[in-house]
Amino acid sequence: MRAEIEAFIPKYPTKQAVTLPALHVVNEHLRCVPMAAIPEIAEILDLAPAQVHDTMSFYGFFKQTPCGKVRAWVCRSISCALRGGEEVLEALSDKLEVPPGETTTDGRITLEFGECLGLCDHAPSMLAGTKVYKNMSVEQVDEIAALLRKQADSGE
Numbered sequence: 282m283r284a285e286i287e288a289f290i291p292k293y294p295t296k297q298a299v300t301l302p303a304l305h306v307v308n309e310h311l312r313c314v315p316m317a318a319i320p321e322i323a324e325i326l327d328l329a330p331a332q333v334h335d336t337m338s339f340y341g342f343f344k345q346t347p348c349g350k351v352r353a354w355v356c357r358s359i360s361c362a363l364r365g366g367e368e369v370l371e372a373l374s375d376k377l378e379v380p381p382g383e384t385t386t387d388g389r390i391t392l393e394f395g396e397c398l399g400l401c402d403h404a405p406s407m408l409a410g411t412k413v414y415k416n417m418s419v420e421q422v423d424e425i426a427a428l429l430r431k432q433a434d435s436g437e
Contacts, residue, residue, distance in 0.1 A: 286325050296326040300336045301302050304343055312347040349384045349432040353409035354395035355417075359399075365418060366405030371392055372422040377429070389433035 286303040293299050303322045307314045316401040322329040322372055337343045355361075355370040370392075374381055377392055400406035403415035407425075410432055414425060 282310050283325060285323065290308045297328055297332065299326055300333055304337055305403065309341055313345055315345055347388070349391035351410045351429055352391045352393060353407055353429055354393050354398065355407045356398040356400065356405060357394045357396040358401065361405035362400035364404040368419050369405050369417045369422065372419045373426060376422050377424040387437070388428050392431050
């Protein structure tokens, strides 16, 4: 991971500008950014650990404990909420047996809510890994849960 982070340094105007890419590198490898990684990132980038922590804590994307192989964000913006996004999230939570913000007991899927995915014309929507789910409904939850499990198995 150190080599990956260091490879970003020449591509940015300052080492501090590499903070976000460095956090992504750690997150991709560990499915989280543990607190122990913060001083190491800070050392590589010649920053105070507090500077790295400030960046990390600003973004809700970074968690300190491992997330599932697939992180599924169900949008709860106004457009998605008006078209049933909250109900889809609740039904998916029931189907996967995991509350929003948590990871399934097998560690495969983390179910979360997203504030806006920018897919208002396809509301309600969800982002899971690299896949986008559009125009979702409660009636599709069984199918969507099966697709998430398959996605977690394939590592997409």
